[in-house]
Amino acid sequence: MLIHPWDAAHEDREWRDWLARHDFGQLAVNGLPGEPPWVQPMHFRYDSEPGPHGQVLAHLARPNPLWRALEQNPTVLLSVVDDYAFVPGPWAAPEGAPAEHGTPTSFYAAVQLRCTAHVVDDPAEKAESLNRQxxxxxxxxxxxxxxxxxxxxxxxxxxxxVLRLDVTEVRAKFKYANHKPEPVQDRIVEGLTSRAGRGDAEAAAHQVRRRP
Known part of the structure; x- marks a missing residue:
């Protein structure tokens, strides 16, 4: 995931606060030899402790073929994406330029957690984890x-x-137009607010919140 300096999280608290409100993502696991990566949509619980980056708890059915791949390689990636919106070109046109010269783009927030996966089979530990979830x-x-x-x-x-994922690395991106002049940002916020589609209010809020 490419992260430009203006798209990076301002501080750890920004992505932690965002992740605290988003608990559904896709777990990417390296496939078995000759197979592509496997991706599992799932709900999860993120805890900011233990460790410097926190821990994720989730569970999956025992017949899931994912377990064989995890035995081969426990390094996984949990990807969480939301607050996305399509921005039409005219909204993003440079100041003084014709509206039709604007470049369409996508807005979104994304957090990727690189983790080491541990499989929990002990009944008492599974019960405790499930109750926490x-x-x-x-x-x-x-x-x-x-x-x-x-x-x-x-x-x-x-x-x-049960899956216990110890987070070893975090990559966070808030792709909004904070590198553009404020009049352009204002025009985008106005467009998102007027359209009021799925994700528009959240994207507009990020656009305003992340201004220098």
Whole structure:
């Protein structure tokens, strides 16, 4: 992922705060010899500790073919992308230039976590991890806790495996037009606000927030 200086996160807190609000991504795993990489969409829980970059918890069904690839190479990449919007050329035209000379572009926020994967099969550890994940997605409760051998979920533990991903490197990108003159930025924000499509409000907010 190319990251220009003006697209880079201003500080770690920026990407950490963004990731705290985004918990669905795609896990890329190196394929077995002769096969392309495998990509698994999944929900996950990100915790800023332990380690300098934090840790990710997730779980997948035991029959998932991903496990064989992880045994060969535990180095993986979790990619999270959101707050994206298409910006029509006229919105981004340079000051004083004809609108039709503007270059269309894409806006988006992206965080890529390079991780070392650990597979958890111990029933007690799996239950603890699953309860932590449910607590993240259902902070108000409403679901019985998981306990090995106990109803209603204990019997399901054998059908899944937990992934603990220790984050070793982070690449974060906020691709908005903060390198362009403010009048151009204002025009883009106005266009996004007026269009009000999927992701437009979030993209406009990033555009305003990241101004120097």
């Amino acid at each position: 449910v607590a993240h997605f259902q902070p108000g409760g409403g679901t019985d806790p998981v306990a090995p051998g106990e109803a209603p979920f204990g019997r399901l533990l054998s059908g899944l495996r």
